[in-house]
Amino acid sequence: MNERIDQLAQELLEKTRAQKLDWRIMANPLGRDEYSVDLGEGYSFHIWLIASGDNRAITLQLWKDGRPVLESSVNNWPAMSNGEIDQERVKRFRAYSDLFDAVRESVYGGEETIGEVEQLLRKIG
Numbered sequence: 679m680n681e682r683i684d685q686l687a688q689e690l691l692e693k694t695r696a697q698k699l700d701w702r703i704m705a706n707p708l709g710r711d712e713y714s715v716d717l718g719e720g721y722s723f724h725i726w727l728i729a730s731g732d733n734r735a736i737t738l739q740l741w742k743d744g745r746p747v748l749e750s751s752v753n754n755w756p757a758m759s760n761g762e763i764d765q766e767r768v769k770r771f772r773a774y775s776d777l778f779d780a781v782r783e784s785v786y787g788g789e790e791t792i793g794e795v796e797q798l799l800r801k802i803g
Contacts, residue, residue, distance in 0.1 A: 683750040684770065687738055687777050690715075690723060694780040701781045713781045720744075727778055736774040750774075 693699050704712040704724070712726035720743040728735045735753040739746045752771045757764040 683738060683740060683748045686740065687773055691777045691780055694777065694784055697784065701784050703785055713785060725778055725781055736778050738774060
């Protein structure tokens with residue numbers, strides 16, 4: 679866990695939802711769902727999801743000049759602390775999941791694209 683990159687994740691989410699970042703899909707031979715965005719001056723972010731059954735792991739990396747410099751990963755696997763579910767871990771996973779979903783929607787168009795297709799289908803009859 680890296681608190682600094684976790685804070686940046688929230689800002690990335692806000693800017694992604696506001697359509698201020700141009701995320702792109704990464705061709706990835708590892709079979710993971712990966713996206714990246716260039717910020718300029720050699721900085722970029724990469725985010726990816728690895729899924730296995732119901733298990734999900736999301737990783738966010740900050741890159742500088744083509745190399746990773748900060749990384750944070752979170753997963754949805756049950757975590758217990760003093761016999762109770764670790765709520766901080768749940769909160770982090772939800773934040774990263776929200777960011778990943780917003781990134782994917784910005785790349786593929788999400789609800790806007792579906793709405794356009796629905797209108798086209800109605801026109802067809």
